[in-house]
Amino acid sequence: MKVLISDPISEEGIEILKNAGLEVVYKPGLPYEELLEIIPQFDALIIRSSTKVTKEVIERAKNLKVIGRAGTGLDNVDLQAANEKGIVVMNVPGGNTLSAAEHTLALIFAIARKIPQAVASLKEGKWEKKKFIGVELNNKVLGIIGLGRIGSIVADRALGMKMKVIAYDPFVSPEAAEKKGVELVSLEELLRRSDFITIHTPLTKETYHLIDEKAFSMMKDGVYIINCARGGIIDEEALYRAMVSGKVAGAALDVFEKEPVDPNHPLLSLENFIGTPHLGASTIEAQKTVAIEIAKQLVDYLLKGIIRNAV
Numbered sequence: 590m591k592v593l594i595s596d597p598i599s600e601e602g603i604e605i606l607k608n609a610g611l612e613v614v615y616k617p618g619l620p621y622e623e624l625l626e627i628i629p630q631f632d633a634l635i636i637r638s639s640t641k642v643t644k645e646v647i648e649r650a651k652n653l654k655v656i657g658r659a660g661t662g663l664d665n666v667d668l669q670a671a672n673e674k675g676i677v678v679m680n681v682p683g684g685n686t687l688s689a690a691e692h693t694l695a696l697i698f699a700i701a702r703k704i705p706q707a708v709a710s711l712k713e714g715k716w717e718k719k720k721f722i723g724v725e726l727n728n729k730v731l732g733i734i735g736l737g738r739i740g741s742i743v744a745d746r747a748l749g750m751k752m753k754v755i756a757y758d759p760f761v762s763p764e765a766a767e768k769k770g771v772e773l774v775s776l777e778e779l780l781r782r783s784d785f786i787t788i789h790t791p792l793t794k795e796t797y798h799l800i801d802e803k804a805f806s807m808m809k810d811g812v813y814i815i816n817c818a819r820g821g822i823i824d825e826e827a828l829y830r831a832m833v834s835g836k837v838a839g840a841a842l843d844v845f846e847k848e849p850v851d852p853n854h855p856l857l858s859l860e861n862f863i864g865t866p867h868l869g870a871s872t873i874e875a876q877k878t879v880a881i882e883i884a885k886q887l888v889d890y891l892l893k894g895i896i897r898n899a900v
């Protein structure tokens with residue numbers, strides 16, 4: 590059986606597939622047109638976030654039995670089309686949770702203390718002590734939108750930094766939140782009370798542009814915004830306006846509505862904006878875990894019919 594891997598994954602996962610006797614074709618960064626052309630040859634497809642598994646791809650896939658996501662988010666897969674064709678879609682839900690949470694914390698520290706801007710200035714030979722005055726996190730209110738796997742770890746670490754943590758998540762009970770040391774509030778209350786707002790929901794019809802013009806208008810002046818979940822949850826044009834007006838003191842995005850980001854994206858021109866190119870899961874540990882786990886899941890399904898983490 591043939592497995593196509595169309596995004597970069599760790600070598601350890603590829604070895605598991607080969608050792609199980611599967612033929613592996615490794616083509617990270619495969620262009621969409623080429624994917625359409627070669628997909629009929631394959632029994633399995635392994636992806637991360639770059640490959641778009643559209644209805645068109647699924648329609649062309651004559652032999653495809655399983656799609657494996659080496660990671661969490663499945664918004665780049667047409668799940669309904671896969672389902673209708675009987676193709677199993679699997680992911681590795683917890684494999685990169687810790688890395689994504691730690692990246693979120695790194696971005697919180699980075700915007701609070703203007704670290705990337707100060708490093709860039711230092712490297713230009715400047716010594717601008719007055720320009721880079723930051724804020725402490727101690728006693729600040731952190732608003733978490735989405736108290737799932739990643740949101741909960743962010744909450745735990747933020748409590749250690751002595752932040753006051755509140756969260757909005759319609760699928761979590763106040764008791765469950767309380768056990769994590771978190772006060773569950775409505776979205777409006779979170780927007781009104783938070784000094785820092787971090788997003789950890791999936792991208793769905795309900796969360797698309799959840800943070801829009803109206804949401805920004807409810808926030809405190811000088812709020813900081815972090816998004817390590819999915820592009821599209823924040824309306825980027827509204828964020829730009831809120832940053833220019835001074836409502837938002839700083840923003841850090843790891844994810845964008847269109848990736849890779851256009852180098853002329855207006856947000857990139859703002860001094861108080863920082864971003865990373867979807868690096869939340871990019872650690873040696875997380876990449877090894879998700880590659881090994883998705884490879885094992887695929888082998889178990891293709892050779893033994895065992896299904897794990899199907900969605």
Ligand code: NAD
Pocket residue numbers: 661662663682685686689734735736737738739740757758759760761789790791792793795796817818819843844867868869870871
């Ligand atoms: P999860 O499913 O464990 O948690 C998501 C939480 O969001 C759940 O508790 C759910 O109840 C809540 N939620 C759903 N709809 C909501 C809504 N409308 N309003 C508020 N809350 C809502 O997911 P996770 O593993 O914590 O991942 C969270 C996000 O992070 C996903 O979008 C995932 O794709 C993304 N992610 C990004 C990276 C990265 O590299 N930046 C890495 C891993 C995961």
Ligand code: MLT
Pocket residue numbers: 637638659660661662663685867869870871
């Ligand atoms: C995920 O949802 O797991 C992230 O997008 C991480 C990734 O694969 O880059």
